[in-house]
Amino acid sequence: xxxxxxxxxxxxxxxxxxxxxxxxxxxxxxxxxxxxxxxxxxxxxxxxxxxxxxxxxxxxxxxxxxxxxxxxxxxxxxxxxxxxxxxxxxxxxxxxxxxxxxxxxxxxxxxxxxxxxxxxxxxxxx
Amino acid sequence: xxxxxxxxxxxxxxxxxxxxxxxxxxxxxxxxxxxxxxxxxxxxxxxxxxxxxxxxxxxxxxxxxxxxxxxxxxxxxxxxxxxxxxxxxxxxxxxxxxxxxxxxxxxxxxxxxxxxxxxxxxxxxxxxxxxxxxxxxxxxxxxxxxxxxxxxxxxxxxxxxxxxxxxxxxxxxxxxxxxxxxxxxxxxxxxxxxxxxxxxxxxxxxxxxxxxxxxxxxxxx
Numbered sequence: 001x002x003x004x005x006x007x008x009x010x011x012x013x014x015x016x017x018x019x020x021x022x023x024x025x026x027x028x029x030x031x032x033x034x035x036x037x038x039x040x041x042x043x044x045x046x047x048x049x050x051x052x053x054x055x056x057x058x059x060x061x062x063x064x065x066x067x068x069x070x071x072x073x074x075x076x077x078x079x080x081x082x083x084x085x086x087x088x089x090x091x092x093x094x095x096x097x098x099x100x101x102x103x104x105x106x107x108x109x110x111x112x113x114x115x116x117x118x119x120x121x122x123x124x125x126x
Numbered sequence: 127x128x129x130x131x132x133x134x135x136x137x138x139x140x141x142x143x144x145x146x147x148x149x150x151x152x153x154x155x156x157x158x159x160x161x162x163x164x165x166x167x168x169x170x171x172x173x174x175x176x177x178x179x180x181x182x183x184x185x186x187x188x189x190x191x192x193x194x195x196x197x198x199x200x201x202x203x204x205x206x207x208x209x210x211x212x213x214x215x216x217x218x219x220x221x222x223x224x225x226x227x228x229x230x231x232x233x234x235x236x237x238x239x240x241x242x243x244x245x246x247x248x249x250x251x252x253x254x255x256x257x258x259x260x261x262x263x264x265x266x267x268x269x270x271x272x273x274x275x276x277x278x279x280x281x282x283x284x285x286x287x288x289x290x291x292x293x294x295x296x297x298x299x300x301x302x303x304x305x306x307x308x309x310x311x312x313x314x315x316x317x318x319x320x321x322x323x324x325x326x327x328x329x330x331x332x333x334x335x336x337x338x339x340x341x342x343x344x345x346x347x
Contacts, residue, residue, distance in 0.1 A: 021233045022144030029147030086140065087209075108139045 011036045012120050015056035017070065018042060019063040020086055027060060030109035034117060042066040048073045058116050062086050067094070080119050084112055091115065127154060130245050133175035133202070135160040135192065137185045141230065145179070148234045155241060161185070163192050175202050177244050179228070182208030182215060190218045197223020203244050207232075213258045220259065226250035272336035278320045286313040290326050291333035 014031060016039040018024035024039040031037050038054055042061065047069040051059060058080040061067045067083040071094050074081040081094035082102075089107035092099045093115070104111040132155045134145045142159045149155045158173045160166040162185040170178065178196070180189040189206045196204060206219040207228040216227050226249045228240060240250035251259060279287065282303075289299045296314070300307040314326065323329050 020231050022148070022230065022237070023140055024144075025147050025234055026140050026144035029143055029150075084140075086138075089138070106140075107137075109143045 012057035012117075013038065013054065014116065015040065015051060015054050015059045017047065017059065017061045017063070017066045019066070023062045023084070023086060026109040027112060030113040031116075034113070052077070057120055058082065060084060060112070060116065067092070067099075070094075080116065080123070082112070082116055082119075093119065129154055129156045130177065130241075131156050131158065131173055131175040132241060133158045133160060133166070133169050133173060133178040135162075135166040135169075135178060135184050135189075136181040137161055137183065138181070141181070145237070148237065152238055163187060163195075166192060167195070170196060170200050170202065174200075177241060178202045178204050180204060180206050180224075181230075182206055182211060182219070190215070190222050190224075193219060193224045194222040205240075205244070205250055211255075213262075216255055216258055217262050227255055228252065229255075268335055272332055275321055275332075276336050279317060283313050283317050283320070286310060287317050287329060287333050288337075290314065290317070291330040293330070 012035045014035045014037050016024045016027055016037055018027075018039065019042045021041075028037045028039060035058075038056065040050060042063045042065070047066060051070060051073040055077075056079060059070050059074065060082045061070055062084050064083070064085075067081070070081055073079075074094055075097060083092040083094070083099070084106045085091070089105060091102040091104050091106040091112060093102050102115055104115045106112060132149065134142055134157060136142050136145075136159075139161075142161070146157055146159065149157045158169050158175060160169045166178070166180065166184065169175070178200075180192050182189040184192050189208070193204050193206060196202070203225040204223060205226040205228055206224045207230050208215065209230050211227065211229070219227055226240070226244065228237070228250055229252050232240070232252070244250060276284065276287075285303060286299055289302060294302065296307050296310045299310045303310070314329075317329055318324065321329065321332055323332060
């Protein structure tokens with residue numbers, strides 16, 4: 001987590017790996033003031049390497065391939081991985097080595113943000 | 127600074143939010159949002175936007191139908207956007223009255239460039255769709271030229287041509303039209319001469335171009 005605007009507070013770092021730039025734009029807006037968002041394109045590149053460098057608390061992807069390439073990093077390094085399907089509005093969360101469908105409306109950036117923040121809070125307080 | 131009015135009509139809040147966040151940051155556009163066709167028509171009346179960005183899948187009937195309804199009624203420049211749109215969808219949108227087409231995977235920079243260009247009267251089209259549109263214009267022109275030449279044929283010759291295009295032989299055409307095989311042969315010769323074609327195959331191809339493959343033998347008369 002990084003230093004937040006409130007003295008002593010830290011903000012979670014969220015990596016957005018999006019194939020649709022306007023999805024990244026929407027999610028960046030939704031997390032404003034709540035997280036430090038790092039947005040990266042999904043096409044090409046070494047996803048695991050980028051994530052090792054960023055060391056995010058959560059990873060959000062909008063692309064099946066990016067989801068699969070980010071999963072091994074999350075398995076070994078920890079953190080939260082969320083896959084938002086732009087096509088059908090479903091959201092999957094990767095935890096305990098498996099994907100689970102989340103009961104949220106994936107077409108709404110606020111719902112995705114609430115899911116991610118909720119998961120992060122539970123991890124901190126667990 | 128003049129802030130131009132943009133309307134986004136999209137059933138997905140994710141995209142409306144993305145555009146809202148982008149335009150708020152850039153500052154030279156004022157945004158109105160609509161989630162479906164009813165909200166779109168209401169917003170067009172209330173806000174009179176200069177540019178309307180309409181989703182290809184706008185509920186309930188799609189963006190092309192919405193553009194068809196709005197084109198000619200509104201001074202707004204209408205742009206349809208969608209995911210991996212097929213050639214026919216793009217052409218349908220433009221034919222319905224859209225002033226441009228954008229892919230929803232467009233970058234924020236690209237979208238801003240497109241919106242600012244539209245304010246100057248430009249037509250936004252992704253590079254890969256420009257070829258589609260140019261090809262379509264050529265197809266339309268070829269069809270128009272072919273239709274002009276078809277006018278020189280008699281009604282009976284058009285019937286024969288339509289059957290030739292189906293691959294029918296002279297005997298089959300004769301039976302279908304209740305005329306002699308010799309008469310069919312003469313009609314075919316006249317058709318080739320009038321259309322300046324050298325073979326039945328060429329005549330069939332010509333017919334398909336002139337009718338876009340949609341006209342049956344009976345309708346060709």
